[in-house]
Amino acid sequence: MATYVFPVTVSPLLTVLLVLAALAILAALGQRSSGMPGLPRLPVVGSLPWMTGTTPPHLLFMKFGRKYGPLFELYLGPHRTVVVNDHDHAREVLLQRGRDFAGRPSMVMLRDPRDLLDALLKGQGSPGPDGTVITDDHVLMTAAEAFGAGVETTSTTLLWVLAYLLHHPEVEEKAQRELDEEVGERAVRAADRGRLPYLDSIINEGMRIRPVSPVLIPHIAMSDSSQVTRPSTPNRGSKSEPCHKTFPDRFLDDQGQRVTPSCFLPFGAGPRICVGESLARMELFLFLSSMLQRMSFMLPGGATPPNLQGRLGVVLQPLPYKVAVRPRAGWEVSTHVN
Numbered sequence: 001m002a003t004y005v006f007p008v009t010v011s012p013l014l015t016v017l018l019v020l021a022a023l024a025i026l027a028a029l030g031q032r033s034s035g036m037p038g039l040p041r042l043p044v045v046g047s048l049p050w051m052t053g054t055t056p057p058h059l060l061f062m063k064f065g066r067k068y069g070p071l072f073e074l075y076l077g078p079h080r081t082v083v084v085n086d087h088d089h090a091r092e093v094l095l096q097r098g099r100d101f102a103g104r105p106s107m108v109m110l111r112d113p114r115d116l117l118d119a120l121l122k123g124q125g126s127p128g129p130d131g132t133v134i135t136d137d138h139v140l141m142t143a144a145e146a147f148g149a150g151v152e153t154t155s156t157t158l159l160w161v162l163a164y165l166l167h168h169p170e171v172e173e174k175a176q177r178e179l180d181e182e183v184g185e186r187a188v189r190a191a192d193r194g195r196l197p198y199l200d201s202i203i204n205e206g207m208r209i210r211p212v213s214p215v216l217i218p219h220i221a222m223s224d225s226s227q228v229t230r231p232s233t234p235n236r237g238s239k240s241e242p243c244h245k246t247f248p249d250r251f252l253d254d255q256g257q258r259v260t261p262s263c264f265l266p267f268g269a270g271p272r273i274c275v276g277e278s279l280a281r282m283e284l285f286l287f288l289s290s291m292l293q294r295m296s297f298m299l300p301g302g303a304t305p306p307n308l309q310g311r312l313g314v315v316l317q318p319l320p321y322k323v324a325v326r327p328r329a330g331w332e333v334s335t336h337v338n
């Protein structure tokens with residue numbers, strides 16, 4: 001039997017036209033129906049083809065916000081995602097309607113450490129369904145894992161604060177003067193926080209300028225499983241309450257007393273607010289105050305100030321930088337016993 005072969009040559013131009021036509025048809029099929037402004041969408045991949053490139057998500061969302069407005073939608077694959085890009089909407093979603101958006105995506109394994117520890121401690125000693133027993137080691141390991149996220153966030157915040165102090169040596173000196181006047185040579189205590197508003201404002205400013213989690217872990221709507229997320233822009237202020245002062249004075253009033261603008265939500269807000277907030281604030285305060293009481297931080301000769309762009313991994317990390325550390329007068333030899 002003879003076999004006939006029909007050579008088909010498709011020109012590159014025709015290929016491009018075919019691909020474009022296919023994309024146009026798919027885009028028309030996958031049109032958004034909610035009426036909310038947002039990115040185009042294709043079946044299966046959603047809006048991902050419009051989100052390629054090296055720009056990290058929080059900056060990308062801010063860029064889209066300029067085009068689509070403070071509230072817009074995109075599709076991460078099949079998942080409808082509403083991006084809340086300003087403070088006033090963020091407060092509505094997290095606080096006023098917090099319960100409506102209190103779900104978490106199933107792949108986010110975060111649980112309240114208190115519930116987790118309670119469950120583990122209750123089950124300790126008695127064999128589980130598969131015969132294994134929860135030992136002290138299990139409890140310790142699990143607790144360490146649950147608190148791991150807390151360690152990374154807190155230590156990274158301190159690295160950011162230090163990076164900013166290297167850019168603003170006058171802020172470091174002012175914080176040290178406050179420590180000398182209010183605490184002196186004894187060890188700083190948790191109870192001193194109220195007496196050190198300037199130091200506290202530096203910590204707040206560090207969390208505002210470089211939130212370690214610049215895109216909020218998504219919240220899932222209880223009604224239709226849409227997810228809601230928020231880049232860090234709300235910490236930059238809002239139309240109703242602009243954050244206009246400079247490092248770190250926006251957290252102080254004219255008398256130097258602490259103020260917290262309501263546009264500042266570094267730990268989120270509402271039912272899903274960070275459960276580690278008090279612990280994190282206390283750790284940051286005790287670490288930074290004890291360090292600045294004893295040491296001065298400066299740029300080593302010839303070193304350039306730290307890059308403040310950062311790199312987004314699990315958290316937004318500063319790029320490695322060099323810092324010189326000098327003990328303050330009276331702290332050269334560790335003779336202080338507290």
Ligand code: HEM
Nearest residue numbers: 110111150153154157266267268269272273274275276280
């Ligand atoms: C500077 C330090 C920290 C910052 C900036 C921070 C920030 C945040 C933010 C923004 C959220 C999400 C809130 C939301 O979705 O509305 C969160 C959630 C959470 N954080 Fe933190 N956090 C810090 C430290 C800690 C520490 C020390 C712990 C534990 C000891 C912790 C445990 C958690 C947990 C378990 C959640 C999930 C809460 C939930 O899903 O209901 N965080 N944190």
